[in-house]
Amino acid sequence: MDSTLGLLALSPPGWGGTLLIGLWASIQIAVGAFGLGLLIGLGGAYGKIYGGPVLRDCLGVYTTVVRALPELILILLLYFGLTDMVNKLMLALGYGRIQISGVVAGVLVLGVVQGAYATEILRGAILAVPPGQIEAARAMGMPAGKIARRITIPTMLGLALPGLSNLWLIATKDTALLAIVGFNELTLATRQAAGTTKAFFTFFIAAGVIYLAISLLSTWGFARLEAWARRGDPPRVAGAR
Amino acid sequence: MNLAAKSEAKAPQRSHEAIRVEGLHKSFGAHEVLKGVSLSAREGDVVTLIGGSGSGKSTLLRCVNFLETPSSGRIVIGGEEVRCRPDGTPADRRQIERIRQSLGMVFQSFNLWTHKTVLENLIEVPVHVLGLPKDEAVARARKLLARVGLAEKESAYPAFLSGGQQQRAAIARALCMEPRAMLFDEPTSALDPELVGEVLAVIRSLADEGRTMLLVTHEMKFAREVSDHVVYLYNGLIEEEGPPERLFGDPQSARLKQFLKSVS
Numbered sequence: 001m002d003s004t005l006g007l008l009a010l011s012p013p014g015w016g017g018t019l020l021i022g023l024w025a026s027i028q029i030a031v032g033a034f035g036l037g038l039l040i041g042l043g044g045a046y047g048k049i050y051g052g053p054v055l056r057d058c059l060g061v062y063t064t065v066v067r068a069l070p071e072l073i074l075i076l077l078l079y080f081g082l083t084d085m086v087n088k089l090m091l092a093l094g095y096g097r098i099q100i101s102g103v104v105a106g107v108l109v110l111g112v113v114q115g116a117y118a119t120e121i122l123r124g125a126i127l128a129v130p131p132g133q134i135e136a137a138r139a140m141g142m143p144a145g146k147i148a149r150r151i152t153i154p155t156m157l158g159l160a161l162p163g164l165s166n167l168w169l170i171a172t173k174d175t176a177l178l179a180i181v182g183f184n185e186l187t188l189a190t191r192q193a194a195g196t197t198k199a200f201f202t203f204f205i206a207a208g209v210i211y212l213a214i215s216l217l218s219t220w221g222f223a224r225l226e227a228w229a230r231r232g233d234p235p236r237v238a239g240a241r
Numbered sequence: 242m243n244l245a246a247k248s249e250a251k252a253p254q255r256s257h258e259a260i261r262v263e264g265l266h267k268s269f270g271a272h273e274v275l276k277g278v279s280l281s282a283r284e285g286d287v288v289t290l291i292g293g294s295g296s297g298k299s300t301l302l303r304c305v306n307f308l309e310t311p312s313s314g315r316i317v318i319g320g321e322e323v324r325c326r327p328d329g330t331p332a333d334r335r336q337i338e339r340i341r342q343s344l345g346m347v348f349q350s351f352n353l354w355t356h357k358t359v360l361e362n363l364i365e366v367p368v369h370v371l372g373l374p375k376d377e378a379v380a381r382a383r384k385l386l387a388r389v390g391l392a393e394k395e396s397a398y399p400a401f402l403s404g405g406q407q408q409r410a411a412i413a414r415a416l417c418m419e420p421r422a423m424l425f426d427e428p429t430s431a432l433d434p435e436l437v438g439e440v441l442a443v444i445r446s447l448a449d450e451g452r453t454m455l456l457v458t459h460e461m462k463f464a465r466e467v468s469d470h471v472v473y474l475y476n477g478l479i480e481e482e483g484p485p486e487r488l489f490g491d492p493q494s495a496r497l498k499q500f501l502k503s504v505s
Contacts, residue, residue, distance in 0.1 A: 136352035139306055140366045140418060141341035143334070150369060154356045232355040234400035 022189025041118025345415030
């Protein structure tokens with residue numbers, strides 16, 4: 001027991017600090033990717049609903065391709081493909097090679113993946129807003145941007161949050177896939193600690209507990225958020241379906 | 242005083258006519274719902290549209306504030322014609338928004354914003370679109386809520402109100418913009434019979450204070466009592482129109498006679 005606690009101690013020779021640094025990197029990427037995904041998703045959803053045929057087709061290709069391919073392949077493709085393309089471009093323009101930071105690359109790659117799913121979640125939620133809500137705003141002379149911001153988005157939030165909460169949990173776990181490109185997030189940190197100390201069980205259990213804690217905390221947070229977003233919902237009658 | 246008299250003398254028509262509709266056509270695909278309808282409401286007039294289902298009366302009302310885009314025809318609100326593109330949609334976004342702000346619309350299905358309290362529903366557009374200071378908007382909203390008998394309900398969400406209360410709140414929301422005229426689209430059709438009276442009482446009090454109103458309704462007795470002018474629509478055209486006493490008391494056309502018999 002003592003040796004286990006020693007291994008998990010925050011300062012060396014314990015590896016707890018390394019794990020926490022990895023956790024911090026994971027959370028940064030998850031938050032960044034989820035946020036980027038929401039922005040892409042909101043734009044994508046409005047584009048799919050109100051956009052012209054060309055925009056709709058482009059968005060259709062984006063959501064179809066990204067959702068069809070395994071995320072691991074997308075990450076390898078986008079990470080190595082994008083850095084390669086950027087560097088070729090830089091060389092062609094006469095600049096030197098650049099190093100894209102792991103966090104930025106991770107946020108971009110996972111954000112593009114998240115955006116495809118968010119587009120579909122938000123599109124469904126926007127379409128589920130009763131037309132009368134938007135019509136009342138139009139009839140009172142509200143400009144379109146304000147209708148989106150003050151009526152449509154708040155109303156669809158309650159419908160979108162269960163799906164978005166799934167997406168967030170996937171984002172937290174997909175950060176582990178970035179270990180494959182050598183990004184030092186929680187899973188890679190765990191593997192290093194386990195490999196060095198040979199205490200595989202201890203460290204992978206520890207990492208599992210951390211992921212579980214993130215998940216429980218997120219679920220609680222999203223439940224509160226959803227209760228707030230649904231504050232105007234009609235009271236549920238006991239026994240009603 | 243001088244100024245008002247001057248502008249009145251300059252444009253006598255403008256200051257008296259609140260709503261004018263000229264030669265309005267509206268088609269949904271191949272189906273022509275309105276086939277050339279003209280009507281006008283002067284300031285203070287209560288003009289009521291009656292007619293069977295599918296006669297086009299709701300579509301006509303919704304064309305007045307461009308919730309539906311007329312296929313052709315002119316809409317003039319307070320002397321200002323809505324400028325349109327060749328395809329019939331409003332050419333000037335600002336103009337149509339301003340005109341909509343001057344027309345308080347009340348829907349059959351209330352359409353209160355479900356994520357806002359009653360008070361928030363009332364002050365939403367005055368504060369966030371018209372730029373009224375919040376305390377001023379709240380004071381105005383509270384006065385209106387008291388008037389429609391909902392002073393106690395200002396922090397309730399719409400889903401927790403009865404249909405009659407929701408519709409009274411929706412009327413207060415429209416009034417809170419201090420509109421030039423009110424548009425009522427079958428305001429009591431979605432209500433349980435016992436809740437109709439409370440909503441009609443509010444509408445009647447508005448008529449009594451001289452509000453300009455365009456009203457689509459199935460409540461014939463009410464229409465007869467509050468209207469200055471009644472328009473009977475049949476199949477996208479005005480079949481007969483006139484003062485309520487004549488239209489209800491001495492209908493001329495066979496279709497109107499038939500219609501009045503069927504709804505009484």
